[in-house]
Amino acid sequence: MKFFASVVMVFLLLNCFATAQTLIRDSCKTAASKDPNLKYNFCVQSLEQDPQSKAATSLAGLVLASTNNAASKTTSVKSIVETILKSKKYQPGTENALRTCVELYDDANDSLNEALMDVKSGDYRSANVHLSAALDEPDTCEDGFKEKHAISPVTNENNVLYQKILIPLAFTNML
Numbered sequence: 001m002k003f004f005a006s007v008v009m010v011f012l013l014l015n016c017f018a019t020a021q022t023l024i025r026d027s028c029k030t031a032a033s034k035d036p037n038l039k040y041n042f043c044v045q046s047l048e049q050d051p052q053s054k055a056a057t058s059l060a061g062l063v064l065a066s067t068n069n070a071a072s073k074t075t076s077v078k079s080i081v082e083t084i085l086k087s088k089k090y091q092p093g094t095e096n097a098l099r100t101c102v103e104l105y106d107d108a109n110d111s112l113n114e115a116l117m118d119v120k121s122g123d124y125r126s127a128n129v130h131l132s133a134a135l136d137e138p139d140t141c142e143d144g145f146k147e148k149h150a151i152s153p154v155t156n157e158n159n160v161l162y163q164k165i166l167i168p169l170a171f172t173n174m175l
Contacts, residue, residue: 024048027062031170038170042163059171063119063127066168070134071112073164077138077157078105084153091151097144101154108137108165115168124175131169138162 028043047053052065081101084090090098111134118127138158145152152158 021048021054023056023059023062024053027059027171027174028167030174031167034173035166035170038166039163043167046164046167059175060119063124063168063171063175064116066164066171067112067116067119067127067131070161070164070168071109071116073161074105074108074112074134074137077154077161078102078109080157081105081154090153093148094145094150097141097148097150097152100144101141104137104141108134108161111137112165119172124172128169128172131165131172135162135165135169138165 024047025044028038028040028047032038032040032043046069047062047066050065050069052068053062056062056065078101081098085095085098085102111130115127115130115134118124118130138161142152142155142158
């Protein structure tokens with residue numbers, strides 16, 4: 001009897017994992033087909049690496065998980081820029097652009113936190129507005145360097161951050 005119970009438990013766990021994996025892949029596929037900026041493989045890999053996303057049982061659950069994921073990445077990129085500023089290892093004339101980026105990441109985090117509250121209350125239209133606002137911030141950061149004809153030290157991080165914010169935005173458009 002114990003063996004049978006163990007087999008049933010393993011089957012149920014595998015089934016849950018397969019269901020979450022299917023939800024992630026299907027959601028990313030639909031989102032990527034509707035938004036040419038969203039990279040399908042990035043979407044799947046990003047969500048499959050996140051325990052909260054793997055535990056999601058609905059698209060709304062994936063929106064919550066991916067928004068949390070984007071907020072974590074925003075905090076991480078902000079920390080990188082703050083470290084660059086503290087170490088004073090940046091191109092001459094780019095300090096203001098870096099400081100602006102820090103402010104932009106704060107704004108993005110505020111918008112992401114608003115979006116989380118909106119999703120929790122089922123207000124997907126407002127979540128969409130807040131996610132759209134957050135999505136602008138990585139590009140605006142990069143623009144500050146372009147205006148100075150300088151190379152941004154966080155271009156790769158901003159590209160990843162853009163994708164991480166785009167995922168929940170694309171998902172809210174599907175709700």
